[in-house]
Amino acid sequence: MAVYAILMGAQGSGKGTQAAIVGPELKLAKIATGELFRSAIAARSELGLQVEGLLARGELVPDDVTNAIVRERLASIVAQVRSGDDAVRGALFDGFPRNVAQAAALDGIFADLGETLTIVIEIDVPRAALIERLAGRRTGARTGTIYNVNGLSDEEIAAFGEELIQRDDDQPEAIARRLAIYDEQTAPVLAYYAGRGLVTRVNGDQDVEAVTAEIREAIASRVAAKVS
Numbered sequence: 001m002a003v004y005a006i007l008m009g010a011q012g013s014g015k016g017t018q019a020a021i022v023g024p025e026l027k028l029a030k031i032a033t034g035e036l037f038r039s040a041i042a043a044r045s046e047l048g049l050q051v052e053g054l055l056a057r058g059e060l061v062p063d064d065v066t067n068a069i070v071r072e073r074l075a076s077i078v079a080q081v082r083s084g085d086d087a088v089r090g091a092l093f094d095g096f097p098r099n100v101a102q103a104a105a106l107d108g109i110f111a112d113l114g115e116t117l118t119i120v121i122e123i124d125v126p127r128a129a130l131i132e133r134l135a136g137r138r139t140g141a142r143t144g145t146i147y148n149v150n151g152l153s154d155e156e157i158a159a160f161g162e163e164l165i166q167r168d169d170d171q172p173e174a175i176a177r178r179l180a181i182y183d184e185q186t187a188p189v190l191a192y193y194a195g196r197g198l199v200t201r202v203n204g205d206q207d208v209e210a211v212t213a214e215i216r217e218a219i220a221s222r223v224a225a226k227v228s
């Protein structure tokens, strides 16, 4: 059975980290809008130039731009799943939908493609822990790996073996803006899906492996419930 799952949680909740683990493990192709925008910026494409300033300030990209990218990517994943290609069993959304209008648009996209959403996973982390994590978050310049430098010595950081970059939108002002946007616009998306019984909450304030185990279990039990 195909699986279409959304990972939700505030910035710094570990969505990206978990998507990178759970996606390949369950053969779910990732739809990470933030990453798609960052690669467009790096490639200096038309889309990249259009969204660069918005990302740097921590503001949202307009819905029509974002929804169009998601529609295209999801359509190609659905086609791959239907082709019987064993490498892809579905999709995992990371960073989309970020407001109720996007969630409604996604309903329409799924309907057009004749598919349904399997599950929405909320990664729950206390706000104080989020702010600390975001301030220490760095990205490896070479591998794109996400690191956290909180409490690490210079030697330990050097042992990562690559230059570490702090995202513009992980600077304190942008962090505050992004968390405020989450509260105002993204938290209502959870209510939107909870009303349809689609949300499973996992505890994100524990080891990466423990969070992964909860996500794996949440998806497996939802799939079992759908099949039976």
Ligand code: AMP
Pocket: 011, 033, 034, 035, 037, 054, 055, 058, 059, 060, 061, 062, 066, 094, 095, 096, 097, 098, 102, 169, 178
């Ligand atoms: P992320 O990597 O998910 O934290 O996203 C980084 C930035 O990309 C966000 O702060 C927004 O500027 C933009 N972005 C990512 N996903 C969306 C979305 N679903 N809607 C609008 N903007 C988005």
